[in-house]
Amino acid sequence: MKNKQSYDEYVNQLGKVQDAMHWQPYKDQRVECLLCPRRCKIRNNKTGSCRVRGSIDGVLKTYNFGMALTATEEFIETEAVNHYRPGARILSMGNVGCMMNCSFCQNWETSQVKYLDHKAIQIYSPQQVIDICNANQIEVLSWTYNDPVVWHEFVLATSKLAQANGIRTLYKSAFYIEKEPVEELIDCIDIFSISLKSMSERFYRRITKAKLQPVLDRIIQVQRSQRHLEISQLIVPELNDNDEDIKRTVSWVRTNLGIDVPLHFVAFHPAYKYSHVERTPVSTLQRARQLAFDAGIKHVYLGNVNKANVNDTACVECGLTLIKRYGLTASVENLNGDGTCRQCGCQSSIKELWQEKQPLENIEIAKPVRNQLTFKWSASVQAIHIVRSGDNAIDLVKIQPFGVGADQDQSGGKSEYKPLLRTLGPGLDRFIVCKRSDSETGIVMQWHSENQFNILPVLDRAHFPVPIDQSSIGSYSYTLEKKQVRVL
Ligand code: SF4
Missing domain, CATH: 3.20.20.70 (Aldolase class I)
Incomplete structure (x- = not known):
């Protein structure tokens, strides 16, 4: 755990300061924040319990706009x-x-x-x-x-x-x-x-x-x-x-x-x-x-x-599996476009069935592959954030899963595991990749630019991993291998 910052250190690093909503003046020149039920009564130049809203000259400010x-x-x-x-x-x-x-x-x-x-x-x-x-x-x-x-x-x-x-x-x-x-x-x-x-x-x-x-x-x-x-x-x-x-x-x-x-x-x-x-x-x-x-x-x-059959959505009438899920991935199996069950016609409660719009399904990496990164799933790390650094504005990335019953060198596309293609366009430098089946043991990621990609283990859903001393996290481990591959 990092050392606590002093208040002054914190204030010196504040983000954008803007007038806040939801507050009223309080006695002794304090302000009362009305955003959450804590209702902090904040003195001048102090923050509330969240430490991102505070009083400056009797006005409540938000310190973290954007x-x-x-x-x-x-x-x-x-x-x-x-x-x-x-x-x-x-x-x-x-x-x-x-x-x-x-x-x-x-x-x-x-x-x-x-x-x-x-x-x-x-x-x-x-x-x-x-x-x-x-x-x-x-x-x-x-x-x-x-x-x-x-x-x-x-x-x-x-x-x-x-x-x-x-x-x-x-x-x-x-x-x-x-x-x-x-x-x-x-x-x-x-x-x-x-x-x-x-x-x-x-x-x-x-x-x-x-x-x-x-x-x-x-x-x-x-x-x-x-x-x-x-x-x-x-x-x-x-x-x-x-x-x-x-x-x-x-x-x-x-x-x-x-x-x-x-x-x-x-x-x-x-x-x-x-x-x-x-x-x-x-x-x-x-x-x-x-x-x-x-x-x-x-x-x-x-x-x-990360297990089969614990997150599937079944039809409430006939019991047919409508959506299969594994970890954080989902595939729509037996739903009509209007959200009804393909077997019995019952209306499901799924809203806005969604089709992948990005036109990537049939695009292969247009340029020769220069870089390759292999990641093997472990018992405790079954999802990762992949983080880009570098100048390239757009990257096309191929993620090839491998596992039981498949050749581990997937560059020839022989795998039974379906590859994923991802574009990283302007402003998007980070994306999640998850294990998709019990038999999948890892992924190979390939890309053609000189950009660097690093990996951070996602320990849970909605967990935002930050670079941290691995020893402080305790019981997880993973293997990672990076290499430059020959231009084809
Ligand atoms: S300052 Fe933060 S913790 Fe206090 S009432 Fe406002 S939102 Fe809640």
Whole structure:
């Protein structure tokens, strides 16, 4: 863990300072922030608990307008969204700070500002974000990673612009936020993926430093708005993994949201102040899933589990598998274009079936391959961020999976594993690659430019890995081999 920064060090590295929304003057020349239920009363030249909003001369300011982690291409399943455009590529945007302080935070390097490495930060304008989506044919913009609540002003401005450009917007959050800002979000967000931490008030106060009831109230507010909603819960060993906890969550979802809202139980990895336990066992998640099915919830999924048959979507009438998923990948199997089941004709709850638009399926790498990188999956690393550095504005990258029953040198295209082609256009320097089947053991990536590509292991969905001393993470390992190959 890095050393804490002093306040002065932090202020000296602040991003863009802009007037904030949602505040009022408070006594003793303080200002009261009304964005989240913490309602910080902030003295002059101090910040609130999130450390990205503060008072300057009696006016509440946001210090992180446009201050973002590197824009990253991922899949919509990364955000615990399974019933909206399955398989869609998304542009993931995260920033820094959080209105909560969960002891098990899976993104603590960026959510807890005092540990932030400012080299990981860039400044984007709303228009630049939209330009990246358009240049790379990405049709869903996702606010994710730390928590989008704390850069509300930037999220609103950019989401409105996105919708004006025909881009869908997704909000992945723990949703500790006040009612009025949520009304503003409902106007410009299409998809809400909300992480409900527990149904215990005590859990919220002790472990997350927040309160439960406001989160529940805001979830119901979204549900009533008719916007797309999915709920996830991180199951943390020894904290919220017993049957009683899970039954309370399931019962609340059933009573207040209904049995059609998809529910995800997500595996935790040891992180931040909660590193003395192992990853959540799959058996625990499967038990939670069964409890939810027993209570009548129609669609229950397991997050961070790379296994077949735990994330498929079945027809609620005839049981036919409509969508197959493995890890963070999805393939639509038995759905008609209008979302009905091919076998019985029942209307599914999948919204906006999505077709890959980028015209890459039949394009081979146009120029000779110069560089090759091989990555082998390990038990704990089954998804990676691939990060580009260099001058080339556009790269065409070929990802060739290999594994059991296939030749490991795939350059001749003999593999039974289907290759993926990716373009990295202007502004997009980072993308996710995931293991796609039990038998896949690794990937070979080839590209023709002089650009460099590096790899960071993604330990969980919606985890933004930062360069870090590997020894501090503990029990994971991977192998990586880079080589220059002869120009063909
Ligand atoms: S958004 Fe930040 S400053 Fe505002 S009340 Fe919440 S924690 Fe405090």
